[in-house]
Amino acid sequence: MDLRSCDKSSPPRPRWRKVAYGGMQTGYGDNYTDESFLEGMVTNASVVKRDMIKVMLDSISISEYLCIVALVVLVWTLTLTSTLDENSLLFLDASLLVSGFLILIFTQESLCFNLLLHYFLNISFFITGLYVLAPIYQTLTRSISSDSIWAVTVSLLLLHLFLHDYSGSTVITPVAPKNPALSSCISVNASVVASVFIASRLPSRLHVFAIMLFSLLVFLFAPLVTYCIKKYSFRLHLCVSILLIALTLSFVYTLDRLLFVVLLSLLVFVNVVCPYWLIRLHEYKFEINGPWDEAKLCFDITD
Incomplete structure (x- = not known):
């Protein structure tokens, strides 16, 4: 039998096609690629080029909250x-x-009476519960040394x-309905425990109530107020941040x-050095993106 005549009579091998979920193609191995495989390679397709001024403006929120915490520590020091x-x-x-309540009212376009009543009732319950628990906070760390408390x-x-x-709020409200992340909840709990430790070193129940109310107003509701201001107007947020700094x-x-x-060195590091460092890195x-990446299916829905 003539082998050349058998080769001519056998069907030609089909052309290889790049498919996402097509299984093995006849005549080709599972890992076969042709010379057009690297033609679809793209470099830095999803890399966003960052602007130095934009990064510096975004870092203002960090400096603003650093100053808020610094003011809290300053009030703690003056109280102690x-x-x-x-x-x-x-x-x-x-x-x-x-002032925080007025900011929430003026930065919201639609704020109904029921929502205001809801805010008022929640704040009233919050203040009442804090006043009732003030004697417990006052004697909570009586047996612990002051050095341990400060550390x-x-x-x-x-x-x-x-x-x-x-970038968000630490409490869930109709204004900020997004659930806080686990790290944000841990952060809030850490600030509350630190406030309790400071309040436990004060001499009277009224002192404890006042400093706990101040600390929780700042740590719980200041992020919500700054979030509302930023959402309402970024220019207003920028002016408030600069004034607060x-x-x-x-x-x-x-x-x-x-x-x-x-503090000034820390703010310069956050607002100037870190953005410059990020841009340079x-x-x-x-x-590198190419045909080896996970397939992204696109569905063309037509009537």
Whole structure:
């Protein structure tokens, strides 16, 4: 038998096609690729080029919250040294509560009466429960040394800053319905425990109630207020952030020059050095996409 005549009579091998889920093709191995395989390779297809000014503006939220925590620590220090009495703290709490409530009203386009009543009832229950629990907070850490209290408080504040969600809210409201992440919940709990430790070193029940109310208003509701301002107007958010940073730096400067230098260096590092560092490192990012990636199915639905 002539072998050449058999070859001519056998059907030609079909052309290889690149398919996502087609199984093995007749005449080709499962790992076969032709010369057109690398033609679909794309480099840095999904890499977004970042702008230095845009990254610096986005980092303002971090600096703003750092200043908020710095102001809380400043109030704690003045309270522990008896510079701020309970009446001044209660006036500060009332001012924060009223101003935050007004900001929530003016930054929302549609805010019904039932929602305002819901906010008012929740805040009333919150304040009442805090006042009832104040004697417990006052005697909670009586058997623990002050050095241990300060060390744990500083550690909890660092944990709070590290895990805090700087782009969202820490509480669920109709304004911010997204559930907080697990890290954000841990961050809030760390700030609450740190506030309890500080309150346990105060002499009277009213002192404890006032400082706990102040701390929880800041740690729980300040992220919600800043989130609403940012959602309402980024320019307004930028102006409020700059004003808050300037106010914090001025207060810290009057308290201690060394702390002022440390805080100013930290803000410069967050707002200038870190964005510049991110932009420079982004230049070395190299991403390859091609036919070997996971298939993305596109469905063409026609009538």
